[in-house]
Amino acid sequence: MGLTGTRTVLLAAVVAVLLFAATVWLWPRLAGRGVPRVLARIGALLLVQASLFAAVGLYANQSFGFYGSWADLFGTEDRPGVVVDHDTPAAKRVRLVETRRVNVPGSGAATASGRIEKVEIQGAASRIASTAYVYLPPEYFRSGHRREFPAALVLTGYPGTTEALINGLKYPQTAHRLVKEGKMPPMVLVMMRPTVVPPRDTECVDVPDGPRTETYFTRDVPAAVSAYYRVGDGARNWAVMGNSTGGYCALKMTMRHPESFSVGVALSPSYEAPIDATTGDLFGGSKRLRRENDMMWRLDHEPAPPVSLLVTSSEKGEHNYRDTVRFIDKVKRLNARGEPTRISSMILPSGGHNFNTWKRQIPGCLEWLGNRLAAPDRRH
CATH class of the missing domain: 1.10.287 (Helix Hairpins)
Structure with a gap:
């Protein structure tokens, strides 16, 4: 077990x-x-x-979601790397592992509740392979909905487990309910943990002479998923959302890669990557790389990207509250000068850095996100 x-x-x-x-x-x-x-x-x-x-x-x-397996718990995770053939078609870089029903009221049929598929996604550019749980909404299986769908990459914190997004934070169940209530359009959720080379916390960085995690999430995952599923392949069809470390990743990847994501939702994010025992040296000693991964620095020194961002925090109980206010103020000043980055926020009166707080934020964030993504134009 x-x-x-x-x-x-x-x-x-x-x-x-x-x-x-x-x-x-x-x-x-x-x-x-x-x-x-x-x-x-x-x-x-x-x-x-x-x-x-x-x-x-x-x-x-x-x-x-502190530990994902017994090997993770006891520090014996020693899975070998996966060789990726670069001439493999993108559609074949997704391998189906298993399927499961979505735990929602009513029928368990895919046309009523949707389906969750566990897959392995191989990265052609990054040479990283990792597992994901892909939520396909009921509309995906209905004959009257053959159009492609928008998609959101959903990331856990560190060292979280992907299962926690389903069992703890209940992303598929919440998305199912919001669509049923007419509050958001149906979309595909690609749920993953940012720890693709355990046990190292790479903070979604392309580490010099190390794992190219940022490339994996911004290039490989959208390309492979779009080729395998009926999902749009443009930035206007893709969002990224996450909590804690996943929130930092969502914010950073949207700001640094507007060619991949047009919408980013960051729940309780930090605004720069930490350097500690779990990360090691993420930037190869380069001050330039470290600055480029600092979101406050980017707002002051880099062109503002044409993206929509949502950040969350709590006035009491959340360590990032003051930084979040600073970040919002910086983007608002850019807006006043006509820059294209758009900012929204959800600030709770109180709430700690935990699942209970994020479960209060996820419905509103998903609704906001879903109504800012464009539905793909291509038909099948």
């Missing part, structure tokens, strides 16, 4: 309850003096506490 699987969490909870019940039942027999009985009581208490900690820890990991 997988680390983040529901059955794993339920099994841990059942074991904890059974051990607690057994301890209560057997406690009278363990009463009394003597080393064996004292050790038995200590052992029973330790077993109960360990099982409770394990159950709570597994539930927290499933909810917040």
Whole structure:
């Protein structure tokens, strides 16, 4: 069973309850003096506490996506790199792994609830391969909707799991509901984690002499997905959205690559890449590269791109609030000079850097995003 699987969490909870019940039942027999009985009581208490900690820890990991697998948890992730053939047609750079239904009320048929497909996406330019969960809305399978769809790349934080976007933040379920309520058009969601070379946190940077993560997300993923699915292939058809590290990636990739994304949504983002033990040296010691990945610096020194941005924060409980206000003010000053970058924001009165806060923000952000993407013109 997988680390983040529901059955794993339920099994841990059942074991904890059974051990607690057994301890209560057997406690009278363990009463009394003597080393064996004292050790038995200590052992029973330790077993109960360990099982409770394990159950709570597994539930927290499933909810917040700290670790994606047992290998990730124990630091034994050693998957070899994937060789990518550059002459492979783009449509064949997506490999279907499995399909699953969307957990929404009503029929489980794809025409009613949509479908989630787990795929592996190979990057021709970056030579990176990573898995994704692709949400296809019900309209994708209906005979009357043969047009191509807009798409959004949705990224987790670090070291998050892609499953957390489905089970914790509930992106597919929220998009399904909003479309049903007429608040946004149907779109394809490509859900991924930014950690494509675990365990390193690359902050979606093309690392000198290292993984070209930015190239993978801005060139390889849109090209492969557009060739495999009925998805538009222009920047006006693509958005990128993410939380925390994924929020920084969304903001940065939209600003740096308006040829790939026309809309970016950043939930609780930072505005520059950190340098710490999880990232290593992302810029090869280059101050120029580091500045170019600093969004505040870009607003002051680079041409403003023709994109729409949405940033979120909270007045209380969120560490990025002051930086978010500064960022908004900078873009507003550019607007006043006629520059093409557009900014919107969602500021909560209070809310921490966590799933509960982001779940409050996602519906409004998806609605905003969906109504700024253009529907593709091509027909099939």
